[in-house]
Amino acid sequence: MLRGRIRRGRGAYVADDDPLDAAQERRVRAVLALGGVPQADLPDGVQQVRLRLLERAASGQEAPRDVSAWAAVVASNLAMDWHRARRRQERLGERLAALRPVEAPSEEENSVLSLAVARGLDGLPDAQRQAVVLRFYADLPVRTVAEQLGVPEGTVKSRLHAAVRALRARLHEDEVV
Numbered sequence: 001m002l003r004g005r006i007r008r009g010r011g012a013y014v015a016d017d018d019p020l021d022a023a024q025e026r027r028v029r030a031v032l033a034l035g036g037v038p039q040a041d042l043p044d045g046v047q048q049v050r051l052r053l054l055e056r057a058a059s060g061q062e063a064p065r066d067v068s069a070w071a072a073v074v075a076s077n078l079a080m081d082w083h084r085a086r087r088r089q090e091r092l093g094e095r096l097a098a099l100r101p102v103e104a105p106s107e108e109e110n111s112v113l114s115l116a117v118a119r120g121l122d123g124l125p126d127a128q129r130q131a132v133v134l135r136f137y138a139d140l141p142v143r144t145v146a147e148q149l150g151v152p153e154g155t156v157k158s159r160l161h162a163a164v165r166a167l168r169a170r171l172h173e174d175e176v177v
Contacts (some may be wrong), residue, residue, distance in 0.1 A: 019053040028075045035079025120170040128163035
């Protein structure tokens with residue numbers, strides 16, 4: 001728990017109190033809203049401003065001379081961060097959408113791919129095949145696969161990497177993908 005005092009504008013701030021008074025909180029909400037942050041995300045933004053003020057106090061930094069102005073600047077920066085994150089998510093969604101096949105593969109294509117993968121798995125060394133089957137077919141996390149095989153996680157990752165590379169090469173070689 002944070003102890004001690006932080007000076008602000010007029011008077012002192014005791015860490016057990018809310019670092020933002022009601023007027024400052026309204027100002028923070030207004031800056032966030034004007035910055036385009038949706039109403040549903042405003043409480044999180046206010047909490048982020050509070051947290052940054054408390055972190056500043058915990059690190060031993062002097063409290064801002066004008067907490068209200070400092071909080072408004074932090075809120076403005078948070079609004080910009082929110083927009084950047086939203087744009088990043090949109091771009092990621094667009095890239096993922098571009099990677100999706102336009103049409104679902106036919107039953108015949110699925111059968112051909114399944115047979116090719118099965119043949120590829122048969123051609124892998126036993127250790128790599130075990131790692132692939134446990135990780136991708138049994139859907140076990142790497143840690144569990146490592147425990148089941150009695151090897152370090154790094155070894156499982158290495159085997160998976162080599163197996164996937166070999167399977168990919170085999171599928172390209174057979175002109176399946």
